[in-house]
Amino acid sequence: MSTKKKPVLNGRYEIEGNSIMRQSIMWFRMKTSILGNFDTGPGLKNLLTLLFVHWFGKLVFRLRIWVNNQHRLKQKVKSILPAR
């Protein structure tokens, strides 16, 4: 038995042992063989979005805060864009 300890919620905010990648693999199995009733299933678009947020969200949210705080940059962009 593995003695390595892990947190229940991992660094990507996935519940340990049920990652979004595992769900994606199960989704593929659902589509290609008979596994039983999963209602409408997770949906490919939802899975891809969650894969992106879980795996690349760290960078995206840092960037989002940085952009939000660039008041000068915003003003410059506003001045370039035609007035509505």
Place this chain on the structure above:
Amino acid sequence: MMNFKTFHKASKMIDAANRELGDVDVVSFDVFDTLLVRRVHDPDLVKVPVARLISSLAEQAGIEMSWQEVHKRRNQVERGFREETGKSHPDHEAHYPTVMMDTLKSILGDKAGEDALERVTDYEILIENAMLVPRQDIFEWIEELVKSGKRLFAISDMYFPATHISRLLKHAGLLDKFEQVVSSADSFRAKASGEGYDLVKEKFNLDPKRWIHIGDNTISDGLRPVEKGIRSFILQDPEEFRRRAIAARYYFYSRHRAYWLGRATQQLMAPLQAENIKRSSLYVEGYNFIGPLVAMFVQSVAEHCRKNNITKVFFLSREGWMFKEVWNKTMPYLFPDEQLPEVEYLYVSRLALAGATCAVQGLTRDNCRIVFLPPGNKNFNDVCRIFDLEGEPLDEHLARHELTRETTLSPLHLGFDAEHSWRLEKLLKDDAFQNEIRRQTGPKNVALQKYLQSVGFYEHNDVALVDIGWLGTIQRFFYHGIKHREDRPNCHGLLFGATRGIPFDTHEDNHIQGLIFDRSKFDLAASSISYARDLFEEACRAPHPTTVGYRETGDGSAEPVFRDMTDALGKSEQEQDYHYADLQQGILDAADRYGAASTIIAGNTEGYRAWINYLLVSKLAFAKRREIRALRYMHHLDDFHGVNKPRGGGMPKLFHNPWETTGFRHWFGSLFAGRVFRAHLRTMVTK
């Protein structure tokens, strides 16, 4: 003019603030999203279960109003209140007790009183407490600040008054650190306009130059204090934004696809900050896999009882212990209206009931079929062991039908002949034999009746018997032990999984139903539960020995008698308990958080089926090898099974259930999990 400083990490903010602490006497903190982080992305989601409670209170008062209408009414009242406040104050603040009382009066009329308000408030604070977690870095820093003698204040723009916010901070272990908790709801002077800072300054005679404010909002926690001459530090943690955005995605997906309901619930259940420490793999599996399944099962038991007017739930030992623990932890969140049946833990087991079941009807054909189902049972000695019969007085009856106690009666063993089955059939029809059985088992039934009377079993018309499963043998024995009584209640058997190997003798007053899996419902995905049934048994098992019978106490009552645990089997069971301690702790900790998460996300178990099926298929049929190795039990005690070895079944199967094998076959079985699952489905469909 000085400006507020923005930080993206709590530790960096604390370092910067510490550098300025030399000329600072006062540190004030924003409460929500600074001191306490929320599990939910939207704080208004907490209002949904509260609306459900009010709707239920209205129903009890004879008023029909859906929770959606209640929710809308509350928002209308709150909006009206804020508009009114806005006429006399710069901030459009609300005051929870007034808003909630007005809402209750508009729904319940004269029946809305202080009691109703207190009940609703207590519930809302209970849910809020479950959804709020202290931010670890700041929590530790506050302890340092207290030691260094700084004056600390918690200031919040919130509809809760300071008394209510104090309850939240007390639950988080922070209340005693603060000199005062200040809420805009009490004075309608908020941080948003800056008046909240003036209020605190005047009331506590503070010097703005020697004051630092910590918060997350650039206007109310950043710009406004700076305008008042207070230094301000703003924490904008991108990781928190990300976590909340992920929770939001799961929540929104769950509105359109039922599959995500269970996953969204688990996301809200997840531990955060200091709660999320490293745990053993067994704890993690208990928390993320078995815990949610057990909690969903217990919630569906409660729903079933409410729907069918069941007034008492008996959790059958020993797995029922875990179900009862989970029930006690989740019900205050899930059903705050308290329209729930009584609950009781009942000490029973197949062995304890087996004898008592024969006292009225004798030994039946079904009883013998149950005995010879496990491959370890071979002959009449096993029948005697299970039904606690004395063998010698039965020998003459067996001899009349050319049988002995050693005659092989199980087709799985060498020496079996179909003729033996015919002889056994004749024996079971022999009145003298059955009279001897009744004579031997009569006292056991008397003791059982006394025990059942002592726990109030016969005081109800409809009772639920909650057990792990699988054939419903305990309930079968139980019913046959009580069916001669006129005052017997209707027994609704609610099982975690009903595999129904032997047809159950279903009547209106005695039936079983599997809530997570029921073989009669043709649920292929949920049938994965049969991959590792013993896992669920061991995971839910109570930390006390199995019941082997009942003993009369002399005062007209009876008490359970437990198995001696000093032998090798008893010791191995204790070893197993120790091995699964982390797993059970994970399940119990998950139950703590499941109630609040489920009531916010779903409110009932109708939509969880897809997620339950996913969990079972993914974690059992397509389990990873390391998961199987981590979860597999060390010892599984089953007194029902004999010690005889069945004859060999030919060549071992190559594609075998990896939960039941070791070595190469385990490795091969998990490598070709799809092939094994197809074979499993074939068995489910054809047999």
